[in-house]
Structures are given as structure tokens and as C-alpha cells.
Amino acid sequence: NAGVTQTPKFQVLKTGQSMTLQCAQDMNHNSMYWYRQDPGMGLRLIYYSASEGTTDKGEVPNGYNVSRLNKREFSLRLESAAPSQTSVYFCASNGRTSSDTEAFFGQGTRLTVV
């Protein structure tokens, strides 16, 4: 049981390049999330998907797009990377068990835009 898997773990992009961050969960969770974390700013929600087939903007969506490919996978795309998008990106998923609610994170992607 891998939980939440993010790829890649590290990436360096040049300004204007594009890339897609991949996230997959194997816990049959309905909801998935993308966050960025910058020093002193906490975890800021970029986009989320409450269930398969839906996506919604979070606090800082500009410059990003997402795709909920199926129940397991939720990808984040940077179409034209900017230095301001240098950050650590986390994917998370949330779901209910028979007796509890849970939300787990992936290991993160450290992205540098030069």
C-alpha cells in the first residue's frame, strides 16, 4: 500500500518551460488536492478535486491547470513556468474509512524555476 505517490521528487525548469506534476493514490479516496509551500507562507491550496470528474480553484490557482484523470490520479500542469512558481508542491488525498476520516500527503516535489 503506497498511499500517495508524487513524481518527480525534484525538478529544475527554465522560465517559460512547461511540466506536469503527477500524483496517484491507492486508498480509493474521493478527494485530491494540490498545495504549494513557501517559507513563512504555510500550505496554500492551488486546486482541488472533491470527486472524480470535478475540479475547483483554491487560494492560488493562477499559472496552474489540473486534470483529475480518474479516481486515482490528479495532475498539476505549469504551462509557462515563472520564477515565482519556485516552491515545494504537495499532493494530498482525503477519504472516509468505516470508522474515521483520513487525509494523507505525498512526499513532495521540489521545483526550481530559473
Add this chain to the structure above:
Amino acid sequence: QKEVEQNSGPLSVPEGAIASLNCTYSDRGSQSFFWYRQYSGKSPELIMSIYSNGDKEDGRFTAQLNKASQYVSLLIRDSQPSDSATYLCAVIGGSNYKLTFGKGTLLTVNP
């Protein structure tokens, strides 16, 4: 008003003491509440979740939820130096499934 607010800290306690972390939230319809621990350079690690009023205990950790006061707390008993980390409170909103975080409280446990 921010959606999720935590006592800003930093918080410092001696080894063996009880550490108390607090969080308030603005959405009265919020459904589920989470506490995470995050070590520097690592991803947040789920400590426990709670969705019913009252206390929930797991080992040295106790989460307390008071929906009327829109308040959730985490108590860490017998604090250890390895508990030194940033603690994050998170809330799932009532009308959507948006998972929103507070800015975190840095806890230092001194040997």
C-alpha cells in the same frame, strides 16, 4: 477572518511536559478536522483526525473538538525532543471538500 487560525508560537516546553496546540476555524459547517506534524524538509504526517465533538485519544496525543466554539486542539503528553516540529491544523469545509490549513505552530521540546 482567516479560515483556519493557529496560535502563532513558537511554543517551547520541557521534556515530559504537556504541549497544548490550538486552532480555530471560521466555517461553522466544517466536517472533519486534522492535526499534522511536519519536520523541516519533509511532508506533513497525519497525527490524528476528529469529526465528532469531544475528545479522541491516540497514545500520547489527544484531540479535542468543540463545534459550538469552532475550536479544535491537540494535547501532547510526556513531550519528547523528537516531537519538536511544526504542527498543522487542517479543516474540511462544510459546503465543499476543500482541505484548508492553518499556518502552523512550531513546537520545541527541550531536553
